[in-house]
Amino acid sequence: MKRIFSGVQPTGNLHLGNYLGAIRNWVKLQQEGTECIYGIMNLHAITVPIAPEALKKAIYEVAAALIACGIDPKKSIIFQQSSVAAHSELAWILSCHTPLGWLNRMTQFKEKSGKHKENALLGLYGYPVLMAADVLGYKATHVPVGEDQKQHIELMRDIAGAFNRAYSSDYFPLPEPLILGTGTRVMSLRDGTKKMSKSDESDYSRINLTDDAEAIDLKFRKAKSDTMEGLSYEPETRPEAANLINIFAALANTTPEAVVKEYGGRNFSDFKKALSALAIEQLSPITSLMRELMKDVSYIDAVLKEGAEKANKLAAKYLKEIQEIVGFVTPE
């Protein structure tokens, strides 16, 4: 049986990278009729300092964004991670099957922990184990994500394998990453070699899902380009141009080659105008629906409550089975 699980952290604004690399594909998968579970991963969000008010706002904003992008709560489960206790409980069990050597290889920890590893938090270090619990706790088979999450999915496969071997079982399926389309690694608009990210200091580096048409237009106009004439797709030597071409291709559901064919002879500023018009056309219905949903969060609350109930039902059943495999008893 195919089951999809994916999630997004409620930390700051969702951006075009989240949309093209992940959420847009989640909508497509839902339409294929597969069982889909999408989480607002707030336990992950507290692995770096975040103010309670900011976290709360971000949780509602992510929920609003998922609904506005087309995730239908009647078809898919949308829930807040902390509402399902099994995530934390399974993370502990899995952490007892994860060698430190595997965690030491994780590039995200290396990047986020900075120079002073001694001060880095245990939660940040254990982050990939919690992520494994998120997916394995539903026995999910496929995980649609952007390219930056690939290493975490490889690790969760290793952890699933270690668990299965330890108990001579084939309990956990090994989840497959689904890295789909041309927007799987959207880069910063200020630096074509850096990933577009919620945590980048410069708001000009990303298109937020909350940006209005004017902001989108301004950001694309100011996006870094190069001084070479015309448009060509050369990711190694022209990373900024390649990024804008990739974004265009992803939004237009076409290939970078087709974009270059159409705009190759034109200058950057014409191309940027066309790109911003395309982005505005696709993003503004999402932005306005998000705004509507945020005006009264009672609908979002209802969606999250129902989602948590459905997710809990599945996860609690599997957690009990896992506890039995491990040798815990369930006093009747």
Ligand code: TYM
């Ligand atoms: P997060 O919140 O950083 O990002 C959510 C999704 O957006 C994708 N993404 C991008 N795709 C293309 N270009 C970009 N610049 C870009 N930036 C982000 C991410 O790949 C991701 O798919 N650890 C996860 C959240 C998580 C999770 C999970 C995901 C927690 N548990 C279980 C899948 C399964 C994260 O921080 O995503």
